[in-house]
Amino acid sequence: MTEKIATRDAYGKALAELGRTNPDIVVLDADLSKSTKTDVFAKEFPERFFDMGIAEANMIGTAAGLAAAGKIPFASTFAVFATGRAFDQVRNSVCYPRLNVKIAATHAGLTVGEDGASHQSVEDIALMRALPGMTVIVPADGVETRLAVQAAAAYKGPVYLRLGRPKVPVIFDDNYRFAIGKAALLREGQDVTIVACGYMVGEALAAAETLAGEGVEARVLNMSTIKPIDTEALVKAARETGALVTAEEHNIIGGLGSAVAEVLAEEYPVPIIRVGIRDTFGESGSPADLLKKYGLTAADIVEAARKAVAKK
Amino acid sequence: MELAPETKAMLEDKAKRIRRHIVSMLAEAGSGHPGGSLSIADIVTALYFQVMRVDPARPDWEDRDRLVLSKGHACPVLYAALAERGFFPVEELMTLRKINSRLQGHPDMKKTPGVEMSTGSLGQGLAAANGMALAGKLDKKDYRVYVILGDGEIQEGMIWEAAMAAAHYKLDNLTAFLDFNGLQIDGPIREVMNPEPLAEKWAAFGWNVLTIDGHNFEEILAAVEKAKATRGKPTMIIAHTVKGKGVSFMENQVGWHGNAPSKEQAEQALAELA
Numbered sequence: 001m002t003e004k005i006a007t008r009d010a011y012g013k014a015l016a017e018l019g020r021t022n023p024d025i026v027v028l029d030a031d032l033s034k035s036t037k038t039d040v041f042a043k044e045f046p047e048r049f050f051d052m053g054i055a056e057a058n059m060i061g062t063a064a065g066l067a068a069a070g071k072i073p074f075a076s077t078f079a080v081f082a083t084g085r086a087f088d089q090v091r092n093s094v095c096y097p098r099l100n101v102k103i104a105a106t107h108a109g110l111t112v113g114e115d116g117a118s119h120q121s122v123e124d125i126a127l128m129r130a131l132p133g134m135t136v137i138v139p140a141d142g143v144e145t146r147l148a149v150q151a152a153a154a155y156k157g158p159v160y161l162r163l164g165r166p167k168v169p170v171i172f173d174d175n176y177r178f179a180i181g182k183a184a185l186l187r188e189g190q191d192v193t194i195v196a197c198g199y200m201v202g203e204a205l206a207a208a209e210t211l212a213g214e215g216v217e218a219r220v221l222n223m224s225t226i227k228p229i230d231t232e233a234l235v236k237a238a239r240e241t242g243a244l245v246t247a248e249e250h251n252i253i254g255g256l257g258s259a260v261a262e263v264l265a266e267e268y269p270v271p272i273i274r275v276g277i278r279d280t281f282g283e284s285g286s287p288a289d290l291l292k293k294y295g296l297t298a299a300d301i302v303e304a305a306r307k308a309v310a311k312k
Numbered sequence: 313m314e315l316a317p318e319t320k321a322m323l324e325d326k327a328k329r330i331r332r333h334i335v336s337m338l339a340e341a342g343s344g345h346p347g348g349s350l351s352i353a354d355i356v357t358a359l360y361f362q363v364m365r366v367d368p369a370r371p372d373w374e375d376r377d378r379l380v381l382s383k384g385h386a387c388p389v390l391y392a393a394l395a396e397r398g399f400f401p402v403e404e405l406m407t408l409r410k411i412n413s414r415l416q417g418h419p420d421m422k423k424t425p426g427v428e429m430s431t432g433s434l435g436q437g438l439a440a441a442n443g444m445a446l447a448g449k450l451d452k453k454d455y456r457v458y459v460i461l462g463d464g465e466i467q468e469g470m471i472w473e474a475a476m477a478a479a480h481y482k483l484d485n486l487t488a489f490l491d492f493n494g495l496q497i498d499g500p501i502r503e504v505m506n507p508e509p510l511a512e513k514w515a516a517f518g519w520n521v522l523t524i525d526g527h528n529f530e531e532i533l534a535a536v537e538k539a540k541a542t543r544g545k546p547t548m549i550i551a552h553t554v555k556g557k558g559v560s561f562m563e564n565q566v567g568w569h570g571n572a573p574s575k576e577q578a579e580q581a582l583a584e585l586a
Contacts, residue, residue, distance in 0.1 A: 026450070050446065050481070058439045058473035065443020068421070068429060070374065071450070073443075088433055089470075093440055097421045097430040 004167035005142035007198075008106040011163050012037025014149035015074060015104075019045045022153065026066055028052055028075040030059045035165075036076040036106045056081045060089035060103070067099040072153055078112075079105035079121035079162060083128055094158050095131040102152045103128075104161040108138075109249035110282045110290040111166045111199055117281040126254025128160040129227050135180060136226040138162040138248075138256075140201035141171045144224055147178035155180060162198060164249075166287050169202045171222070181225045183233040189219035192305050193237035193244045197223050197256050200247035200275070200296065207247075207301035218305055229259050231267065238268040243308035245273050247301050249291075252276035271311035273304040313534035319362070323529050326396060327357040331558045332585050333392035333405050339578035341409040344417065347568040349389040351493045351526070351553040352460055358532045359458055360393045368398035371425040377455050378444050380429045382437020383462035383491065384418040385570070390427065391415050399426035435468025437461070438488065442478050445486040445546075456540070460489045464496030467505050472517070478546040479518030486546040487539040490514075491526065493555035495566045514548040526551025558585055 019025045019041055026048045033039040033051065042049035052059040056077055063073035082105035094101045112120045128136050137159060139145040152159040187208050196204035201222050208218040219241050221233055237244060246257035257274030264270060277294050291297055331353050338344040364377040381390050395402045407413035414423045418432025429440045441459035448455050478486055490510065498504045514521045520542045524531040539547035556562030559581040573581060
C-alpha cells in the first residue's frame, strides 16, 4: 500500500476547505478539537468555531439551534460520546425536527486502541441508523472522507459521519465520485461479495487478493452509506455472486451486517456471514492487536468468505 | 413600568381568551397539561402581543424574534397564543392531540406554523435557544431569542451546561423565563429535588437575574426591557407564578399538572374565565 491518511485528518482539512467557500458552515467541538481535527477549521475561522467544553448534550442542542437559524453546523467529538452521551439530543433536537446538523464523530470502533472500551464505540452505527431521517456515512479513506464532508454539507438534513483515529490506506484516486446512498465497486468477482465499510475496506481488498489465490473471485463493495443503503447494488451482488460477507468495525448487531441482512432477507435471500465485533466491548491494546483479537482482519474475512461460499 | 390602560386591558383580554382556549382544547383532547400552561399564560401573552417582532404571514422570516418553549408540555398556551396572533385558525385548536393534527401533544416545529423548536424531552430548549442566539450574533441580526423553562425542568443537567454556555458566549440577545410555580408531577419541587436557591444559581452561572410576579404585565414587560438593555450577559427572569392560574380548582394543585378537565370541570373553568 502507498499513502496512508487518517479519516479524521482528511475531515479537518475538508472542513476548513468548505469553510472558505460556504460562510454558513459553523463548527462545534466538545474539548477534543485537537483530536477530531476541527482545530484546523478553528484556526482559520475562529469566529465560526464554538468550543462547547466537555458538554456533548449541550453541543448537539446548540447545533440544532444554529441549524434552525440557517447555519450548517458540524458537531464533532468521539463517536462514543456523540451518539451515546448525546443520544436524546440527536433524537429529539436534531432528527425529529429534521434539522440540518452534521455530526462528524471521530475515534469510532476498536482502533481507538489503548484508551480502551470506554472510548471504543461498537454501537454508534446501530444507534444512528435507528433514528428516522438520519443519514449514516462511514468513509473508507481520506479521499472519500473529503467528498463525504462536501456531500453532507450540500445535503439538507441530519447526517452522521463516522470517522477513525488511525491512518488508513488511500483507496480512491482523484477520479472517484462519491454519492450518498451509492456503493462503490472496488473489485469485480462472481463467487462471493464482500461488503465493507470504513477501516475494513482495506482488509476486504486484501482478503479478496488472498481468495483469488485460492481460485475464489470475490467482488468487493465499499458500502460507505449505511443509510440509506444501496439496495440495488446489494441485490445485484446477491443475484450474481450468490453469497455475501459483511465486514465492519462495529458490533455485528445493528450495523452494516444487519443492514445488509435486512435488505437481502426481504429482497434476495442468500447466505450472509457477518464479520464484526461479536457483541462484546473492546479493551486496551494497539489497534493491530485489537483487530486481530476481535476478528477484524483480512484473514477473518477470508475465513468468512469460505464459509459463505460453502453455504451456497 | 406604567402601562397605558388600553394596552393593559388588551393584554388582560388576550390572556383570558388564551386561558379559555387552553381549558377548551384540553377538555376536547381529553389529555394534556393545564397547570403549567395556565401558569405561563400571562408571560406568553405579553411576548406575542407586546414584545416579540413576528409576522404571522411569514413564520420563517429570518429577522423575527423567536420563542423556544423548552417546557414543551405547556404547548396548549403556545398554540392558543399563535392562533390568537394569526398563525393559524383558532378553530384548529380543537384538533389538539388528534390524529393528523398540526397540533401535537408536544411542540413540533415541522408541523405548526410559528413553533420555533420541537421540544418535549425536558432540558433541551435552552441549548437550542443558545444556538439561535449565536447565529443571530454571527449574522449581526438584531432579533431576540426568548425561552421558557420549567422550574422542575432545571433539574435536568443539560440546562446547566447550556446556562454556562450562554454566559460564556455573552448571549445578551437571549432572555429566559423560569416558570417558578413550585410544583412538578411528583409534588413540590422543594420535596422532589430542590433546585433552589434559584436567583443565586443563575447569577453564579454568569446571568443577569431578575425576579418578578409572572402574572403582572407591568413587571413582565419591565423585565423584558431591562433584559434588552443588558449588555454582555443573558438574562434570566425568574417569574413567580401560580400553577393552574385563573381556574380556582386548578390553582396550586399538583394533580392538574397533567390531567385534562372533564366537560363539567371545563364548563366551570370557562365560567370563571368569562
